[in-house]
Amino acid sequence: MHQANATFKDVVKMNTYIVNFQAEIDLPIFRKVRKAFLGTENYPASTLVGIQALGNKEWLIEIEAVAVVE
Template sequence: MPTHTRIRMFNTKQTYPNQSLDNDLCQAVRAGNTVYVRGQIGTDFDGNLVGLGDPRAQAEQAMKNVKQLLEEAGSDLSHIVKTTTYIIDPRYREPVYQVVGKWLKGVFPISTGLVISGLGQPEWLMEIDVIAVIPDDWAAA
């Protein structure tokens, strides 16, 4: 019996067809009132990359995904308490953080940002994962 609710289960065999993987994962999980959202990139849920070569456009799509996943978990963006943002080039910090800041205006989460050498696919320029805590008295729309 799982201790959490799985949201958008998938297998890495379909997500990474160019790699030899076969792992069962989820886009998000809800454990009690806490929602953990897997790192989101500039790919929509149909597998289409948005913004090839454009970190701002990829961040926009990633935040759309975050919003949708939180809503599917019975939460929303205002419940985010922690973000971790990964970029593959320090020059991407400003455009990516401007987009994230627009989506999280007034939320005030803690935030960690990392510049790393690469992500799961070479065309991915940024990735963001979040943790949200749903208030006890929250009634999802």
């Protein structure tokens, strides 16, 4: 994001994919980390999807973000 002079405040949409997602365990952790990066208000639109695997078997999470920079 830095090459486009974007920050996390510029993010308008996030898609998150978590391997073997278990809501009771993973959702509180995800929310805590998201809060650390995005603050406590004005979250971007987002989708969280539990999946079986990603492109690399060592990866456990993938986040795709769309930012709008003026």
